[in-house]
Amino acid sequence: MSEQSVPDIPETEGRPVDAGGLFVGxxxxxxxxxxxxxxxxxxxxxxxxxxxxxxxxxxxGGSLDGIDNPRAYxxxxxxxxxxxxxxxxxxxxxTYVGPWLPEPLVAEEDNGAEDPALRAEAVSMAMLVVLESLxxxxxxxxxxxxxxxxAHTEIAEIIDRTPAAVRQxxxxxxxxxxxxxxxxxxxxxxxxxxxxxxxxxxxGGDIAELMExxxxxxxxxxDGGGLRKPAGLRPVHGRDKAVRLIxxxxxxxxxxxxxxxxxxxNGDDAAVVFDGDSPYAVMVMDLTPEGDQVSGVYIVTxxxxxxxxxxxxx
Numbered sequence: 001m002s003e004q005s006v007p008d009i010p011e012t013e014g015r016p017v018d019a020g021g022l023f024v025g026x027x028x029x030x031x032x033x034x035x036x037x038x039x040x041x042x043x044x045x046x047x048x049x050x051x052x053x054x055x056x057x058x059x060x061g062g063s064l065d066g067i068d069n070p071r072a073y074x075x076x077x078x079x080x081x082x083x084x085x086x087x088x089x090x091x092x093x094x095t096y097v098g099p100w101l102p103e104p105l106v107a108e109e110d111n112g113a114e115d116p117a118l119r120a121e122a123v124s125m126a127m128l129v130v131l132e133s134l135x136x137x138x139x140x141x142x143x144x145x146x147x148x149x150x151a152h153t154e155i156a157e158i159i160d161r162t163p164a165a166v167r168q169x170x171x172x173x174x175x176x177x178x179x180x181x182x183x184x185x186x187x188x189x190x191x192x193x194x195x196x197x198x199x200x201x202x203x204g205g206d207i208a209e210l211m212e213x214x215x216x217x218x219x220x221x222x223d224g225g226g227l228r229k230p231a232g233l234r235p236v237h238g239r240d241k242a243v244r245l246i247x248x249x250x251x252x253x254x255x256x257x258x259x260x261x262x263x264x265x266n267g268d269d270a271a272v273v274f275d276g277d278s279p280y281a282v283m284v285m286d287l288t289p290e291g292d293q294v295s296g297v298y299i300v301t302x303x304x305x306x307x308x309x310x311x312x313x314x
Contacts, residue, residue, distance in 0.1 A: 022070050030078045036123050036143040037082045039102030051078045076158045086136040097226030102128040103305040104282045107264040125266045125298050126286040130181045138173040190291040192269040199271045205247045214239045215293040225302035279309035
């Protein structure tokens with residue numbers, strides 16, 4: 001939203017209401033909630049624009065009558081626009097080529113702690129994949145409750161359901177997620193070491209090293225959207241198949257003149273590959289509870305999902 005798009009500041013009870021300031025002040029929260037519901041930066045930005053239009057339209061001539069809590073009101077608008085957007089995303093998914101992965105949030109180099117996207121995003125790539133299996137309402141409740149700490153009564157007002165219905169949605173979502181996603185997060189140093197070890201073996205086509213670092217039941221997701229390889233029509237399960245996929249691709253394409261950078265992606269250490277100044281792939285690894293092997297590999301090469309990834313000069 002540009003400064004030019006902010007309307008004139010209205011008057012409420014004799015005091016100016018900074019409409020733009022209220023919205024911008026809560027934008028980071030809104031981005032985090034909506035992105036975790038949708039898994040798409042582009043759709044999240046569209047929803048935030050719709051939220052801004054609804055916010056300014058609701059105020060009309062500037063009155064905030066009936067809005068005791070602008071933060072809660074903005075979250076409600078954003079969540080409901082995001083729920084509406086899920087239908088369009090589901091339709092796109094029906095014709096999507098190959099596995100679908102969330103659009104990665106990549107921190108700028110040497111600035112991860114101050115990156116607004118990472119402060120707004122608290123859910124790993126692996127968790128976002130699990131959240132895709134929830135219904136839209138279950139996902140909204142899970143994100144608001146588990147990630148952002150909203151009480152069931154607050155969520156009930158946001159999604160216009162009873163607290164009892166929200167508790168039921170939360171129970172189903174939590175049980176579904178916990179059955180598929182262990183409550184474990186590797187130490188950053190362990191994750192960084194495992195990531196670097198995997199990337200060296202993968203790009204070097206080192207079969208023995210890959211067999212050692214990959215867990216027997218590893219799963220590899222490759223999202224090229226039909227536009228770029230590596231990409232399969234479905235996730236690859238099992239260490240042997242994963243090694244063949246990875247070494248086969250490395251053998252065909254080799255390192256070329258690709259530039260490898262380590263960045264924070266969705267809050268975790270990951271690898272970002274550039275071809276010149278253009279992003280080529282984002283690779284995120286998920287570790288076993290012991291932290292000594294890779295249990296999941298998420299590779300995003302679809303250029304449409306990498307438009308927000310920029311190379312920083314060293």
